Amino acid sequence: MTTAVPPMDSPFPERAPTVPTAQGATADASTATAGRPRWERPAYVALLLATAVLLLWNLGANGYANSFYSAAVQAGSESWKAFFFGSSDAGNSITVDKPPAALWPMALSVRLFGLGGWQILVPQALMGVGTTAVLYAAVRRHFGPAAALLSGTVFALTPVAALMFRFNNPDALLALLMTVTVYCVLRALDGAHTKWLVWAGVAVGFAFLTKTLQAFVILPPLALVYAVCAPTRLRRRLGQLLLAGAAMVVAGGWWVAIVELWPASSRPYIGGSQNNSFLELTLGYNGLGRINGNETGSVGGGASPGGGGGGGGWGETGIDRLFSANIGGQISWLLPAALVMLVAGLVITWRARRAADSLEGMARAAFLVWGGALLITALVFSYMQGIFHEYYTVALAPFVAALVGMGAAMLWEERGSKAAALTLSGTLALTAWWSYVLLGRSTGYLPWLRWTVLVAGLLAAALLFGARLGRRFALGAAGLGLAAALAGPLAYCLTTVDSTRGGSIVTAGPAVAGGRGGMGMGMRFGGGELPPGMAPQGAQQGGPQQGQQGGGQQGGARQFPGGQGGQGFPGGQGGQGAVGGRGARGTENSAGGPGGGGFGGLLGGAKASKEATAALREDAGKYTWAAAAVGAQNAASYQLASGEPVMPIGGFNGSDPSPTLARFQEYVRSGKIHYFIGEGARTGGEGQTGQAVRGGQGGGPGGGTSSAITSWIQANYRSTTVGGATLYDLTAPLNGTSAPS
Secondary structure: OOOOOOHHHOOOOOOOOOOEOOOOOEOOHHHHOOOOOOOHHHHHHHHHHHHHHHHHOOHHHHOOOOHHHHHHHHHHHHOHHHHHHOEOOOOOOEEOOOOOOOHHHHHHHHHHHOOOHHHHHHHHHHHHHHHHHHHHHHHHHHHHHHHHHHHHHHHHOOHHHHHHOOOOOOHHHHHHHHHHHHHHHHHHHOOOOHHHHHHHHHHHHHHHHHHHHHHHOOHHHHHHHHHHHOOOOHHHHHHHHHHHHHHHHHHHHHHHHHHHHOOHHHOOEOOOOOOOOHHHHHHHHHHHHHHHOOOOOOHHHHOOOOOHHHOOOOOOOOOOHHHOOOOHHHHOOOHHHHHHHHHHHHHHOOOOOOHHHOHHHHHHHHHHHHHHHHHHHHHHHHHOOOOOOHHHHHHHHHHHHHHHHHHHHHHHHOOOOHHHHHHHHHHHHHHHHHHHHHHHOOOOOOHHHHHHHHHHHHHHHHHHHHOOOOHHHHHHHHHHHHHHHHHHHHHHHHHHHOOOOOOOOOOOOOOOOOOOOOOOOOEEOOOOEEOHHHOOOOOOOOOHHHHHHOOOOOOHHHOOEEEOOOOOOOOOOOEEOOOOOEOOOOOEOOOOOOOOOOOOOOOOOOOOOHHHHHHHHOOHHHOOEEEEEEOHHHHHHHHHHHOOOEEEEOOOOOOOOOOOHHHHHHHHHOOOEEEEEEOOOOEOHHHOEOOOOOOOOOOOOOHHHHHHHHHHHHHHEEEEEEOOEEEEEEEEEOOOOOOOO
């Protein structure tokens, strides 16, 4: 590789070379740490501290965030059995619809420090700091500290990352483990080290225990790059890959084997499945169903409703999906730049020898690994026809950040070449223009910023390309361009951390025009999720004022501004956001009364009153479950408020066939359940009382089970309204003698 500009004229002279040894292998960590500039350590510490501040700032405003997972965290902190299986309640009636690895750090935190929003979410924020550190180490090794610092900064300021590392969904741990996997593969390539490849397999295995088959998406490019580029004979490369595969199977399969071999009668039901099988859940709803749209138990009993662009009910699919109105502001600020940097990096290193034989070869391998992971993940997200939420794109954030940092470092060193200078300045101009477009999608959102970003970015691009600048002027132009490129994502991040995010479906930044509907988009219903095309009326018309009435986020495009529940939905009229949630600046909203969560509380949960909570706590020690409620979000609200186990009938939204009517009747006869929480706990917006949740009616295969249980209770037990909630005392049947059959 030719360096047209003298190394000392570059802010990237410290790229650690990979020096060949006598055996043809490469020097290891000693060369990677040699010649560290004095500014590196303070800058690295400042990066981690700034990331921690961003992720921890105002963290308590998110409360329990997604109560579906918070209830499982609480259960795991009280019961080791619930901890192991990922049960929704300490009574171990049913699990969440994911494997439990993401719950374990949060449950341990709660076990140590008590139940609270901070105790649940701080481990997630620390994972964000850890991901930044791993990303820095991976890029720094072969591209120097300045490139690593840029990569870490880009990652920390990716809006969807600032969202999900402050939230309790599994995606935070998944992103960390995917970054660790790439780091380990790069270490393995640098000298064909078997142990690092095995560690990569272990990371993928635990990623599988975090979010099942999504962990395997990046495996094809990583395995292919290692098979082709590792500096050892082919037979050894293939053997190493087999060992890594074995490590992956062990790391991810031990838990699966125990669950599948454990007698079903003594373990919780596998939430999200229709046959109480984790393998079915993995291969169906959480696996191939996400690709082809045929999730078992989804709307319509296994097939998503039609939608445009071949995307079923989950929005249009296609190569531009990640740049669309509702997704672009989450991840795509620097995605075009990352793609350009990938091409440029591969062109510059095209003639390099195999990975570990030279600095250029290892740089090419890094571009192939990070770029391959980005491309395959982006393509899957772009064309998957099943359930897809905006926050899934956090998986792309480390890949985008690494490519931007590596590519900027390489193009800066090559900027004496007209082609490199044109590429660098053109990428900067493209990024400024795209930020201008993204900022313009939010009506009234910092209008001065979009023009400032555009002008500053174009000016910096012209300065970088149009004249031979001295070192100080070149650095000044680069600094101006960097500020312009990061100003938009930074604004989105600050908006995210300065507001409340809660419920099942969340997005970063402000509301945008042209989004795919309110929080109804992607809500699971009937064992699947509610597609955007079936959002309630009015959910696509929200503005900032409406957003402050809805619960969860600034901007009404993600809320339910009092629209009517859709046909067959259990929410009835008045889907007023997450009632009792918070507005744009965290102010309590009570417009909708004690219910909420959208669609009868199934999405964000009901709001448990003090009176109802006190009733559940009364004599709770005598029962396995203080109460039962249809839908995990509703059950979670009462469980988190009371601290007592509440059985979620039917799992996430009442559609799983658990428990059966006969099993539930046996629980009641045995005196294991005190109350059933029925209608009245969910009140629609604008004063309209919502229709009762009828156990997933109109939903998937399991909907009839919850409906049958509800009907049986209503026919045999008298209801009492306590603090706005309708409670059925299951110890006092109407006949006054014994529990009916």
